[in-house]
Amino acid sequence: MPKRKTKSAAKPAAKSARSPARSSRPPKVAKPAPKPKAARKAPPLDLSVFPPESVAALERRLCLACVLDVFTRHLHLAARTAHLEIKRFTPSIAELYAPGAARPWFEDQPPQDFCPYCGSASKWHTRLLVYRIESGKATDALRRELVKSLPQSENQFLILEEKATQQHAFFEWLDKIGKGLDLEDPAWLREISRHYLGRKEPKTDWTAHFGQIHSIRRSRHLVTGWEIDNDRLFLAPHLFDELLLVQYLVSRSYKAGGLTFEGRYTLQELFARLRRSGYLRALDINTRNPADALEQLVAYLSGGESAIRFYHIVDRRDFLEKVKSLRLVKPPKPKAR
Numbered sequence: 001m002p003k004r005k006t007k008s009a010a011k012p013a014a015k016s017a018r019s020p021a022r023s024s025r026p027p028k029v030a031k032p033a034p035k036p037k038a039a040r041k042a043p044p045l046d047l048s049v050f051p052p053e054s055v056a057a058l059e060r061r062l063c064l065a066c067v068l069d070v071f072t073r074h075l076h077l078a079a080r081t082a083h084l085e086i087k088r089f090t091p092s093i094a095e096l097y098a099p100g101a102a103r104p105w106f107e108d109q110p111p112q113d114f115c116p117y118c119g120s121a122s123k124w125h126t127r128l129l130v131y132r133i134e135s136g137k138a139t140d141a142l143r144r145e146l147v148k149s150l151p152q153s154e155n156q157f158l159i160l161e162e163k164a165t166q167q168h169a170f171f172e173w174l175d176k177i178g179k180g181l182d183l184e185d186p187a188w189l190r191e192i193s194r195h196y197l198g199r200k201e202p203k204t205d206w207t208a209h210f211g212q213i214h215s216i217r218r219s220r221h222l223v224t225g226w227e228i229d230n231d232r233l234f235l236a237p238h239l240f241d242e243l244l245l246v247q248y249l250v251s252r253s254y255k256a257g258g259l260t261f262e263g264r265y266t267l268q269e270l271f272a273r274l275r276r277s278g279y280l281r282a283l284d285i286n287t288r289n290p291a292d293a294l295e296q297l298v299a300y301l302s303g304g305e306s307a308i309r310f311y312h313i314v315d316r317r318d319f320l321e322k323v324k325s326l327r328l329v330k331p332p333k334p335k336a337r
Helices: 064-074 079-087 140-149 166-178 187-200 206-210 237-251 267-277 290-302 317-325
Strands: 055-063 125-134 157-165 215-218 226-229 232-235 258-260 263-265 307-315
Touching (some): 055 064, 064 079, 079 317, 140 307, 166 290, 187 206, 187 237
Antiparallel strands (some): 055 125
């Protein structure tokens, strides 16, 4: 009997492949690392009530990336510990006034976009502002009042004391006022006179007085002090002689002798001039040696070895703000420069 052919079972219809429904939501994008907030610069302290010749300001720049590199790579500190150590940083007077910059300190003139040591960008750079106040009757009460008014939280301000002598302070003052002078321009004599009178009588507003006068002369009738008459400043003879001496000290290394209101003087000529005027006799300087006389004159002008103090107010506000803004940011790898 012939075999019946059985129909093969019908294959199930293939299901049409459906493409998955597209989501209307946008694809997730990885969020970039948070950028540090720009640190706000704190305004400088107002020292306008202080005698100008008794205060000085200084700005020092340093690279936080360099500091972190030393703490984390060389000292093997954790990043959190390194930031805490940086926050506690207290600079010494020697560091602040070092004649040359060394890592992590750097000079910012001209302005630096990158660290000269590790190549980090300017966001890793910060500054310390330092205000130096020379002790004295004209500044002590003002300084104490200023220090009381400063915020005390987080050591935003540090007060560093330095012992010195009046002669040391005088020579530093001479160096400061002598920087950048153009001795070819006679106007420097007037500027030096204003500076010295400001140091001699710090409570007088010499800037305002010098805005009214056109010449400085030796008075024939004043015994002490000074007076202004018809746009001219008259100085008592001994005060005028002191001014000549200061002008000589500032410019004595210029060519042959020092420049003064009365022209150029060598040391021998200045010695003879002060001797004739009676200035040396008034100070009981009887030596016939000009060099010895100059040494005694400088001791008189400066105050000699009498003790004074310098008070350095270190403004750490910008420093702390920058450390805070960078605490979650990974420091860059140092680049060879």
